[in-house]
Amino acid sequence: MTDLAVEHDLSSAESADAHAIRIDNPVDGHLVGRIAMATPEEVAAAVAKARSAFAGWAGTPAESRAAALRAAADALADRADDLAELNEAETGRPAAEAREGVLAGVSTLRQYAELGPLHRGRALLGQPSATDLMVPEPRGVVVTLTPWNDPVAVACGLVGAALVTGNTVVAKPSERCPHTGLLFGEVLRPHFPEGVVRHLAGDGTVGSWLAGHTDVDVIAHVGSTATGRSLAAAAARTGAKVLLENGGNDPLLVDADVDPVWAAEQAALGAFANSGQICVAVERVFVHREIAEPFVEALTAAADRTGVLPLVDTRHRDAVHAHVSEAVAAGARLRAGGVVPDGPGSRYPATVLTDCDPGMRVMREETFGPVAPVCVVDDFAEGLARARDDAYGLAATVLTRSMEHAQRAWRALPVGTVKVNAVFGGAPGGAAHPRRASGHGYGYGPELLDEFTATKVVHVEPAP
Known part of the structure; x- marks a missing residue:
């Protein structure tokens, strides 16, 4: 799949592919653009690249991963106006408000850049001659499925926390704001090694392909309850961990x-x-x-x-x-x-x-x-x-x-x-567990780092 070019004219983004996403402006109905959806082969290739890149990224020093996230945050701040304008065109959210959402996402990336290297395990008090540790490790390939109502801010939370803890990410933004999502991906990608973060366009079908892939370790979703339950069912078959913030009736x-x-x-x-x-x-x-x-x-x-x-x-x-x-x-x-x-x-x-x-x-x-x-x-x-x-x-x-x-x-x-x-x-930094039909797992704050890591217990004794 060819990514959205940053400078291209959205109104001329016509796709000959019948399987394309069409976006009309919510205010006056004019065509914003069309983007071809990812194919099953492109989904498989993105997951394979993420898996291939995982070992190297997981082995990168935590401070180096944080530095990459800081650079991505700076680049995102530089493109705040462009992202806000795209967001307004696709969803109708006023550009001034959309820009606030982008800048909130910038702050989130910077927050996780600081928290990532501080994410620590525990030393346990066992036998004096032994060393006992609890060590957090990245889980692997993370799929993020993010919504249209605040697309950059929400994506920054999930993607930022996943990357800084050493995971690789395949992201699918909502089909209601694909231009915004792909531009967000273009801004981030140059600051990370090849395959570490990748964005794909598509609707629920593409999301289901990603969720059902057997080489995915975590599915992180913010969106409807119906979709969340479908993702949980898919993860039950593959063994992936599921992190859900779903509907509310507050x-x-x-x-x-x-x-x-x-x-x-x-x-x-x-x-x-x-x-x-x-x-x-x-x-x-x-x-x-x-x-x-x-x-x-x-x-x-x-x-x-x-x-x-x-x-x-x-x-x-x-x-x-x-x-x-x-x-x-x-x-x-x-x-x-x-x-x-x-x-x-x-x-x-x-x-x-x-x-x-x-x-x-x-x-x-x-x-x-x-x-x-x-x-x-x-x-x-x-x-x-x-x-x-x-x-x-x-x-x-x-x-x-x-x-x-x-x-x-x-x-x-x-x-x-x-x-x-x-x-x-x-x-800032608050993190809560949604209940019942609203999902489960931390979606924000320092605790989100725990969701993207798995704890290993290590016991070391000297050889006789």
């Missing part, structure tokens, strides 16, 4: 003692930022009856101010609208948005639904769009019980002035991340 619990206008601003931020296309976006809202009316009024006003937003493509826009339409048909009240706009592109308005029943699909499944479905509860205990009743376990937010309620909530919610009085934020 609740927002609003207590009676908070300012309803402030709470509505938090809800709007959590539900509408990046068009609701964030892994830890607010997906369902449980508000105390005492402040429900002013809260909903403020949230509706925020949705009206937000207006129409670009979704990644029409297929996704149709799925979001189906959740809204089904809820309205089942008795939900549409307070803002909820109507597909005329014209080209894949835009959708910020939407508020009230009178939502927890059994509605918009409350049970991840909508992943700018939709805030609201359910009124009689007290904090009811809201907490409803927030807990879910198949997912990624994150949750609680807005309350009560320390008692905050403590009850963070201990009771079966999720990897709980945020109190802020829908987004947190100290």
Whole structure:
């Protein structure tokens, strides 16, 4: 497969191959470009090169691997504007926001460049005449399958941690942002030996070929629950380790003692930022009856101010609208948005639904769009019980002035991340385990280095 040339005109990137990815601009529908998908032979060749390069890269001193990652981070920073423009063209994310995502990825690569050489094993206290060690070693060939909603930042975490610990990587970015993904790969690749990191374009079929390859040691995936479960099934047949951050249906619990206008601003931020296309976006809202009316009024006003937003493509826009339409048909009240706009592109308005029943699909499944479905509860205990009743376990937010309620909530919610009085934020380096349908394994922070290494116990005694 020929990689995307950095300087080429995307609008002329026509592929004669019928098995090509076509990307249309979400805002106005114009053709961004076409990229041919990797073939089974190209997938096999990429994995074979990664396997061949593994021994040399694993044997490279940790500080040298870190230096390569630092150089890649600097190169990525130099191309931040180019990557942001591609991201905007492919997914509709505003270039300024997309650039922030690229720079977050740069910081992540630099973080892992510092942490990699510090990743250490343990000396054990055995017999005085013996030496006993626990030594972390790279696992081998890592396949990374990354999403479209923040493509560079997420990829930097998985790829950076895998490379700095001595693994080789075959990466497949989402088929919804292949130009961004391949340019990211072009920026990284010159800073590593041949075969150490490789990017391939393709859809789920290419991902399944990679996941089913018997010479792959780790599959790291950020994306939907359905895909994650398919990957886990494939790994059960090959013996690969699977690292998954999958869908979420994150609740927002609003207590009676908070300012309803402030709470509505938090809800709007959590539900509408990046068009609701964030892994830890607010997906369902449980508000105390005492402040429900002013809260909903403020949230509706925020949705009206937000207006129409670009979704990644029409297929996704149709799925979001189906959740809204089904809820309205089942008795939900549409307070803002909820109507597909005329014209080209894949835009959708910020939407508020009230009178939502927890059994509605918009409350049970991840909508992943700018939709805030609201359910009124009689007290904090009811809201907490409803927030807990879910198949997912990624994150949750609680807005309350009560320390008692905050403590009850963070201990009771079966999720990897709980945020109190802020829908987004947190100290750098945090790492959590998603639960249930949201996946398993650390996806961020220093602990991610542990996911990409295997521990060997060594016992050495002197010969007689």
